Ligand SMILES: CC(C)[C@H](C(=O)O)[C@@H](O)C(=O)O
């Protein structure tokens with residue numbers, strides 16, 4: 001039997017730096033745990049644009065469709081800010097999400113004990129926080145047509161379309177209910193059903209799917225109130241399910257509660273492939289961080305935790321995922337910190353690769 | 364010369380309770396400061412639906428167009444949750460905003476010294492916070508067509524349209540630059556120009572308007588990052604300008620930073636009327652709070668501060684607005700607190716009308 005395959009797309013900015021540490025971890029699993037992967041690497045985002053004039057080459061897209069999992073670093077940077085919309089680095093990422101049909105984006109917001117003091121929120125509000133945001137990732141205003149900038153009378157108008165079909169809502173709702181069943185059995189669905197008809201349909205479909213998961217306690221919240229409640233008392237939540245655009249904003253808000261954006265992974269999952277594995281891409285929640293690129297300051301943990309999610313969701317290696325997460329907790333408890341997490345007394349600053357060294361040692 | 368006119372729409376839930384205290388303050392200005400208003404009252408939201416079967420009667424709409432300022436309490440409540448979308452309480456509020464063409468919604472997020480401990484954020488992150496969010500209020504996905512729930516193949520699809528013309532962006536941008544000029548001369552514009560063409564146009568127009576306000580330091584931020592930065596380090600902002608939907612979420616997020624949602628007012632301003640005053644509506648940021656309705660627990664300060672904004676923006680009585688705001692600060696410094704702000708030692712609990720009494724005494 002051949003090894004499971006991974007396509008690594010380091011992307012831009014700190015992407016390649018943090019991904020280099022993930023590669024070391026992957027190698028460790030091959031050497032020490034007899035868990036070898038066939039790893040290949042390719043370009044995405046600005047890096048792909050520089051090489052090919054497009055943010056994702058068709059060949060790369062085809063390879064992404066063939067592997068068992070994609071690991072992505074980050075895309076974008078000031079160098080590409082003035083590019084035409086159609087070739088912006090982000091389009092490469094969005095094409096992957098859309099063509100791989102990765103409709104369920106899992107964004108855990110966990111507050112690591114060792115970092116609870118680091119949040120801008122009071123410690124008792126965030127200590128022990130462990131919520132999961134499930135963001136719909138292939139539809140909504142990100143992809144709806146018509147879209148563009150059009151002439152109208154003597155001026156222009158910018159148009160985007162929020163659009164959700166029942167089946168699009170149903171499949172992401174189902175994935176959120178499944179997650180809730182495996183966790184605290186509480187699901188909160190967020191939309192603006194008081195203002196948007198797409199939100200009315202969202203609420204209706206989520207309520208309907210609930211019938212299949214009677215053990216889960218379902219609640220509905222308007223997304224504006226959701227943002228408030230995340231800041232006021234985030235521990236009231238277990239799993240949150242929401243659409244693509246609200247999910248973008250609410251998950252970043254939730255991520256920041258933990259005080260450690262450099263720590264947060266994500267998994268984007270689609271339907272099962274022929275081999276039974278879900279089509280999947282894993283990426284850190286943080287961006288390409290051009291301000292610290294090339295300075296060995298980036299925190300590789302979010303990207304490494306994304307690989308842990310790959311072990312869990314793509315490769316059925318939950319125990320190995322636990323092992324990797326535990327190694328990271330150990331290193332943090334030992335006081336090792338990359339530049340983004342400095343500020344407390346008694347901690348030891350480490351570089352990006354220094355953090356990689358420590359995690360490998362803890363493994 | 365006749366007195367300036369105010370239409371009061373108490374609305375639902377705690378709306379009437381908090382508005383009763385505002386009425387006392389208005390009377391005080393008539394009696395003690397020789398600043399009399401012609402006040403009339405009418406129904407909006409669920410209250411209007413109960414009386415007329417619509418959340419805003421045409422006569423009420425007509426009256427709103429004739430007065431110098433509208434004061435609104437709050438709309439909505441569980442009783443109306445299952446109403447058809449077209450007659451939901453919120454539609455009454457949205458009709459007022461749209462037909463009065465109140466394109467510029469000013470939402471200050473201020474942390475009151477006496478309440479800095481009350482935030483879920485650490486005190487040093489929020490103490491002294493004073494930012495102003497300018498939210499576009501008459502366009503975007505709240506009003507764009509097509510909208511609705513349609514049949515498509517063998518399922519339904521929910522559609523809303525995000526839509527901004529250059530002139531819609533320009534006028535709200537201008538109002539935000541004007542505010543920035545009167546404040547800290549810093550403006551941050553938030554959109555998702557990396558994903559949405561309407562955001563690309565938004566950024567372009569805001570940048571163009573900037574040429575007329577060269578003294579203002581303009582920055583652009585993606586809205587997801589904006590939500591993060593509001594939680595991470597809100598004091599980096601002075602004025603923020605954003606669209607209707609992002610403004611809804613980001614302003615609630617910002618409001619919660621201050622820990623005192625019951626404290627935050629808003630002003631919604633349109634174009635100048637024949638008398639030179641802007642068409643205007645003032646309302647607290649909080650909602651109808653059905654859970655505490657009728658218990659004399661509601662905090663009337665947000666609604667009273669909304670009247671202070673009316674004094675400032677509609678009636679050119681900046682000094683009187685200052686006086687009212689100072690009276691509120693005094694009462695808070697004296698330790699008086701409604702139920703939403705209890706929890707600290709050494710404070711004195713008061714009812715809704717008790718808070719009104721204290722503010723009148725401080726005036
Ligand atoms: C980079 C960008 C296109 C992306 C998004 O808006 O989805 C990012 O913000 C995210 O949350 O993954």
Ligand SMILES: CC(C)[C@H](C(=O)O)[C@@H](O)C(=O)O
Pocket residue numbers: 194195224453456457611
């Ligand atoms: C009540 C509702 C329609 C309204 C909105 O979404 O604009 C409210 O949330 C607000 O922020 O004023």
